[in-house]
Structures are given as structure tokens and as C-alpha cells.
Amino acid sequence: MDSEPLYAVFQDAKRLILGSPAEAALTARQATDNRPDAPVLIFDRETGKVVDLDLRGDAQEIAARYTPVTETARRGRPKLGVVAREVTLLPRHWDWLAQQPGGASVTLRKLIDAARKSGSDLKARTNAAYQVMVTLAGDREGFEEASRALFAGDTAALTKRLAAWPADIGREILQYLDANRSQS
Known part of the structure; x- marks a missing residue:
């Protein structure tokens, strides 16, 4: 869910x-x-x-x-918002998936979630951080340098630039870059 x-x-x-x-x-x-x-x-x-x-x-x-409407519990499989699509794999990939606990679908979902947490969606998180940065600090001193550091992936330089801005703005921007801290 x-x-x-x-x-x-x-x-x-x-x-x-x-x-x-x-x-x-x-x-x-x-x-x-x-x-x-x-x-x-x-x-x-x-x-x-x-x-x-x-x-x-x-x-x-x-x-x-x-406030989301909660559904009453029903028998059977929970509704997960699953979308069925075709996946084309080589026989050796299907063999490997068949050996994994939970089956192919569970294994693929776990692999995708792990990849998202490990940074493969860094570009999307960087773009989201930039959206926030432009909106909250586009007219602040050091914006150009901070945006260059953001897109260069230079977190140390970015953090140094953000230190001159109000703390909540800097914390919010950095939240996007750390996939594990997006909930704080």
C-alpha cells in the first residue's frame, strides 16, 4: 500500500x-x-x-x-494498486527469480525499492531539491554557487552555502538529497 x-x-x-x-x-x-x-x-x-x-x-x-478514506478489510489479497505489465527476461533471470523467497514479483519490488534508496533516483531528488531552493532562496546571496554545488553533487560545498541561509531552508533542501531522511 x-x-x-x-x-x-x-x-x-x-x-x-x-x-x-x-x-x-x-x-x-x-x-x-x-x-x-x-x-x-x-x-x-x-x-x-x-x-x-x-x-x-x-x-x-x-x-x-x-483525510484518506479507509477501506474495510476484505478477504483475499489486499489491494496494492498493482499494475500488470509485461517483463521480458532471459531464462537465466527467470530461473534466478524462481529461487528467491516470495516469488518473482516480491523480489522485483524489493530490488527496485533497494535501488531507489541507494541513490539511483538521485537525479529526481536533486531536481526536487532545486525546485525548493529556487522557490525559497532564489533571491538569496550565494544562490548561484549553491545551485552549482547541488548539481555537481558537492554536498560539502552546498552545506557551506546553505549555512548562510535560514536553517529551515537549508535543512529542507538537504532532506531531498538523503533518501533515508526524507521523512524528517
Whole structure:
């Protein structure tokens, strides 16, 4: 089962929350109500893009709009959102997969998840970090140098540049580069 998306809510240069869509929407609404003169930005933690959540209504309406509906448990296999597609492998690959515990599908999913965590999706995470960096710090001193360090993969130089910016901005950008820390 896919987990709920994570959203980071910023007002000024401060991260207010990292949470579910419902938590993000409620926090954004409260921040907007408390300080209508300070814009609130909500980032999709997966892509780094700014998302627009519907903040109309009271807290219950907002929470209901973004709280996932839970399905009652049914007999049989759980619905995983599985999409069947053809995979073409050589006989030796099928032989190897047949020997793995859990079968071919489980093994392939585990291999893909391990590859994603090990950095094979570094380009996507770098692009997401850049989206956040442009939005939150595009006009800050040292932006050009920080973006060069980001795309060069020079984390030490990037961290040095980010140190001159508000701490929450730097922490948020670095979160995208560490696949194991994306939940914090």
C-alpha cells in the first residue's frame, strides 16, 4: 500500500510542519489566518513542487477533505494498486527469480525499492531539491554557487552555502538529497 504523501509547509523562511495533506492544509490555514500578510508555501516532499491545497471551510471541513478514506478489510489479497505489465527476461533471470523467497514479483519490488534508496533516483531528488531552493532562496546571496554545488553533487560545498541561509531552508533542501531522511 502506498503511503500518504508528505507536505512541508513554509511561512517566511520557517518550516511550520512536515505532515500529511490534512495536517499541511490545517497548518497552512492557521498560519494564513494568524499572519495574512505572510504567504504560505506548501511543498510536495516527493517532487519539491509547490502545491495548492483547498483551505476553504472550517477545520473539520479541511480535515475531511484531505483525510484518506479507509477501506474495510476484505478477504483475499489486499489491494496494492498493482499494475500488470509485461517483463521480458532471459531464462537465466527467470530461473534466478524462481529461487528467491516470495516469488518473482516480491523480489522485483524489493530490488527496485533497494535501488531507489541507494541513490539511483538521485537525479529526481536533486531536481526536487532545486525546485525548493529556487522557490525559497532564489533571491538569496550565494544562490548561484549553491545551485552549482547541488548539481555537481558537492554536498560539502552546498552545506557551506546553505549555512548562510535560514536553517529551515537549508535543512529542507538537504532532506531531498538523503533518501533515508526524507521523512524528517
